[in-house]
Amino acid sequence: MSTVGGRYRLVERLGAGGMSVVWRGYDEVLGRQVAVKVLAPSLATDPAFRERIRTEAQASARLSHPHITNVYDYGESGGVPYVVMEVVDGVPLAACRTPMPWRDAVAICAEVASALAAAHARGVVHRDVTPGNVLLTAAGVKVLDFGISAVVGEQEVGPDGSLLGTPAYIAPERLAGGQVAAAADVYGLGLLLYRCLAGRLPWPGRSSAELLKSHLYAEPSPLPDIDGLPAEVAELCLRCLAKSPGERPTSADVVDALAEVTGALPRPVSPAPAGGGTAGNTTILPRGVVPAAGIAGLARPADLLVGRRRQVLVTAAAVVALGVGGAALATTRGGDEPAGAATTTALAAPAAAPEKPACEVRYALRRDSGKAFDADLTVVNAGPVAVTDWSLAFTFPGDQKLTGAGSATVEQQGSAVVLRSAGGSGAVRLTGSYAKSNAFPVEFRLDGAFCEPKLSTVTTASPPATREPAAKQPVVAKPKPKPPKPPKKDDPKGPGGGGPGKGKSGPG
Incomplete structure (x- = not known):
């Protein structure tokens, strides 16, 4: 296919993974460059993968934030789903040298926290906060890949019994099943901050199984002595890694705490406008060299790259595609992360069956x-x-x-x-x-x-009706209908007449 949706011309193939192929494209209607992520043809008929790419598009489109990649469109071409998003040049955090200067680490994680806080304010949980899903650009951080995101309160375990996540960065409570909660993202954020500061994860592990066991039972090692690092940052990092979700700070709390340390104002974390507003979704992120306000003084992304990987420059959409297949992360993971442990995968479902809904x-x-x-x-x-x-x-x-x-x-x-x-x-x-x-x-x-x-x-701009909606299936038995009143003698139509006062049918 050379064009999808009748308007997006595929110009250059940027990358491919196990789930999708990403192209640099051109929107012939609005005259701008875009990234087009197309589901792999071999998966085009798989309901699970079709739902996953649609979920990613819907979750990202609900959010309006400078540190979340903008989604412009979703559709199908020849029966194959695709997502159209902004093109963002940058470097994945997974390819950057760690440990890094603590001010850079704090500034990066403050912007990641800001993006997560915006998502959490709309009830969206990312569920895969990893270095491979964080992109460093000239205009600041971009959080990528909402492909396994979920709404707060949904079940962690999918209908097929699978639990999606990255073994090295998954929160312990997710391994027990239960309901999706924002605290799981804060745990992943704590691991990001720890890795940026220490250059490793808080516990050793040679396999995915050992890492999962550490999440459940091992206390994180204290951060090493870092010259100039404020004590409150180290304390905040370990609080994010608390085993109990209730003992972790919220993502908004992390934004405020890190912004106070850096002296930079946090990015907005308010929800996107109701009614499907699209403000800010029609311009390509500039490719200038002016650093973002939230990362004042941050080293250039290329300066953070490991020496032998300085040529690793990718687009946001390409990282999303490669991250799913694991190809990019397999070549950029650090020595502290075993093969496969830094790749999003389907984990074994919890041993205990989830509670049956009443x-x-x-x-x-x-x-x-x-x-x-x-x-x-x-x-x-x-x-x-x-x-x-x-x-x-x-x-x-x-x-x-x-x-x-x-x-x-x-x-x-x-x-x-x-x-x-x-x-x-x-x-x-x-x-x-x-x-x-x-x-x-x-x-x-x-x-x-x-x-x-x-x-x-299902937000609307107009005020809602005051009448309560009818339930399709009430929780109680339907009461017996009262017998109709006899018609008046001067009413020629009688009961059930064809006038505008006809009764409605019961709930379906």
């Missing part, structure tokens, strides 16, 4: 003004017995405060929320406000039993 919760964000939000929440019973007088408990990861829940009653203490039914309805319109973060809620439980989350964003 219900399904559909949470759709309908409006987000930046300070207030509206969402439709629908509870679907997955059990054989109808549930009455139900209560649904969940947690807001951000600072959301519910101000209304339709006919349901609300009890909220901090981030913990309990909704109680009124009249057995399984559908509720939620309204609320927030100051910093409107991330999706997590840990849904119906009367104490685990519920499978189905989270989505």
Whole structure:
């Protein structure tokens, strides 16, 4: 194929991996260079890989941030999916010499943290924060490859029983299954910072199995003495590596802490505008030599390259493609990372079977003004017995405060929320406000039993309707309909007449 989507001309092949081929392309409609990532023809009919490239495109497109690669378009050409994104020249962090000067390490990780904080504010978890997915450019850091990202609250283990991740950088709680949480990215960020400062991982390991065991049981070695390194940076790094997710700082906390050390203002971490705004998504990142504001004084990317790899200059999209196949990482990994341990792969599923959902919760964000939000929440019973007088408990990861829940009653203490039914309805319109973060809620439980989350964003610019949506499948048994009232004697149409007052059919 020489053109895809009727407008993207494929000019030069940039790289190929196990999953995709990446081309430098030209958008003939808007007249600009782009990178086009095309799923490998051998995988074009594989549902899992088709879903993975679509997930990557959707996750990146939801985010608007200077340290996340912009996605412009997604489509299919001849039945083969493709993603169109910005072209960014730079050097992968995996190819850089470590240990590096601590100020460079802190500046790089501050910008990675800023990108992750923006994703977490929209409920997106990267799940593969590694040196191969961080690109150093003249304009700052770019976080790449949201191919295995997931929404907060989804299940870690896929439908096929697989757990995707990079053995050298996977958080310990992910190995136990459970639900996706932003703390896993903070763990990967802590490993990035440690590696940049020490030139190695916090524990020895000659195989992927040894590294996985270390994540679960081994305490990280203290950082070596580094001249001039502030004690608070070393302490922050080890807090990011805490075994318990609740003991780690948030990505936004890391941004603030590292920015205070570098004296640079952090990048914006607010969510992308509601309603699918595209501000900032129509220009190619400039290729000038002016360093990013967040990396004032940072050494040029080429100066950080290991001597024999100074010719390794790639584009962001090419690194994404090669990272999936493992080819790039296999040639640039450090001696502390065994072969295969720095490559994204499908790990063995946890030994214990995940908890069987008792219900399904559909949470759709309908409006987000930046300070207030509206969402439709629908509870679907997955059990054989109808549930009455139900209560649904969940947690807001951000600072959301519910101000209304339709006919349901609300009890909220901090981030913990309990909704109680009124009249057995399984559908509720939620309204609320927030100051910093409107991330999706997590840990849904119906009367104490685990519920499978189905989270989505369907934001609109117009105010939502005040009427509660009808549930497709209520959690309670349907009440018997009341007998119709007899028609008035002067009503020629009688009951069920064809006027505008016809009754609607029940929920489907």
